[in-house]
Amino acid sequence: MKLKKLSLRVRIFLAMILLVLIASILIVAVTVYQYNEEALDYHRDRLDKKEENIKSSIDFTIKETTYPVTTENIPKIFKDKIYEIAAIHKLQVNLYDLEGGLLKSSRQSISNDTIAKCINAEILNTLANTAEHRHVTKYVENGKIIQSSYTYITDQKFKPLGILNLPYMEDDKFMDKELYDFLERLVYAYIFMMLIAVALAYLLSKYITKSLKTISDKINETRLEKRNKKIDIESSSEEIVTLVHSYNTMIDQLEESAVKLATSEREQAWREMAKQVAHEIKNPLTPMRLTVQNFQRKFDPQDPDIYKKVNEYSKTLIQQIDTMSSIASAFSNFAKMPAQEKETLNVVKIVKLGLDIFSEDYIMFTSEKEEIMAKFDRTQLIRVITNLVKNGIQAIPDEQEEKKIVVAVLDDHSNVIITVADNGQGITEANKQKIFEPKFTTKSSGMGLGLAMVKNIVETYNGSITFTSEKGKGTVFKVIFPKV
Structure with a gap:
């Protein structure tokens, strides 16, 4: 299957998994490389410390000897002491004269295959011509890596007496075991991390493409003849x-x-x-x-x-x-121009009567009293209620799951208060100033006279109508008119 034929979600998923795999391989490679570097440093530092300690023991032996301190007397000076030094430091010790000839070794039996009787001329030249008078070679013997250091030993006046040779075998068994154990644990960790990465990649790719799916659905639903809802995404790229x-x-x-x-x-x-x-x-x-x-x-x-x-x-x-x-x-x-006819009526009863024409089950009515008397035209009061409730119904989108309209009648001493609250999409700031204007409407149909007519009726009876609205949460219309 060609990559370009895959969906964006699948491509994101595969890219994230591939990224985790590459990162895992790189981490393993860096870990092995770092281990090898640390092993080299470890063996080099260990050889340096052993050489320093052995030279200290040799210097002490030379200081305490009763033999004249000369190159020729080195085998006598270190006749038995060399074995003690080798045993203490657990390292083979070889002593050569300044010409490269073997003088003394801690090995009981000297074999041409294991100990050179004479030092290579190149090594002698390096020792003589370097500032620190030290040289280290590395070679493989019987599958083992061996470092061999060469350095001068001196008398108390720092006059060279001979050459100290220390063969040091790099034993990596313990470190290799540590590396294998670490890599094994790392593999388990990577398997666990890969499972998490797969889950996260799936969820993240779904989250990223969800926004695109939302936009696609909204574009498909866009129509000129209806009010289209904007896309609201709180956090995204x-x-x-x-x-x-x-x-x-x-x-x-x-x-x-x-x-x-x-x-x-x-x-x-x-x-x-x-x-x-x-x-x-x-x-x-x-x-x-x-x-x-x-x-x-x-x-x-x-x-x-x-x-x-x-x-x-x-x-x-x-x-x-x-x-x-x-x-x-x-x-x-x-044109909804009402004529003023006052009659004493029970506002609670008339409001209930006005709500009877609606079949929506999410319309609720509340009143703090069963009877609130006021002078108002019966027909015009019903018009006020039906227009406000109808406006609330139209303000709630059809696709909204939870719909609610609450009509309440309150007794405020000399005034009657009627509130109509909906949980629709609210009124924008730009439309709040125009909401009561004649012929203004946010709907593609209608003459825009409903709220203007309500305002006209209420003000005819010396009342007022106000509203509060929050975008996306709903609107509350409040009608106040005197009882008399």
Whole structure:
């Protein structure tokens, strides 16, 4: 399967697993390399310390000897002492003269295969020509790595007497066992870490692609004719945030276009309505004009049927006037312009009556009293309640799982308080100043007169309407009007 055909989620998952594998291999390689370096340092330092200690023992022996301190007397000086020194420091000790010839060895039996009878000329030149007069060689014997150090031994006046040779075998069995044990534990740790890495890679790849899936779903759901919801991602990568910002900007522009389109449609509807009203008014005006002209032309005070004709003319005019009055009443009801009619009523009962028309089971009603009396128009109070509740229903998105609208009636001494609270999407800061304006609406349909009509009704009865809203949490409308 080609890599480009894999989904982004699978590619992220595989990349993270591969990264963990590469990191594990690198850590193992670095661990082995570090072990080898530390082993070299360990053996070098150990040889240096043993050489320093053995030279101290040799210096002490030379100081305490009764033989004249000369190169020729070295075998006598260290006749038995060399074995003691070798046993104490657990290291073979070989002593050579300044020409490279073997003088004394801690080995009981000297074999040409194990101990050189003469030091190589190159080593002698190195000893003589270096500042520290020391040289270390390394060679393999019987599968073992052996370091062999050469350095001068001197008398008390620091005059060279001979050459000290210390063969040191690098025994890595213990360190190798430690390395193998460490690598074994490391493998178990890496297996456990790999399992965790697989789980984390799966979850992380799912988390990363979840934002992209959300954006994809939102783009597929975007429609011009409805209110589109913005994407809200609290924490994500810079690229995802940029993509979300671009989508939200597009939604704002789309909403502006939808509002302009809706406004244009409403304005067109108002123009059509104005034309229709003008046409309906002109219809009765024409017969009225003709009737008056006919009456003016045929009016004769001496006509014995004058009263009959006046009654006919008057009846015709009254009929046309009634027609115009009906048109005006219909337009008034359409524009929601209420007429003020006060009557004493139980606000609690009327509010319940207004809620009976709704079938939504998430609408709840509360009241601190069973009866709160006030003077208000029954029909207009029902209009106030139904419009506010309908506005709350429309404010809650259809896909929202938990929906709630709470209508409450409170008695505040001389005033009545009605609150309608919803848990919808709230009102934006930009729309809060326009919410009660006539013809303003955030919906693509409707004439935008609902809340304007409610405000008009409430203020007609010397009341007030206010609201508080929080984006994404809901809105609470509060209506206050006097009891009398």
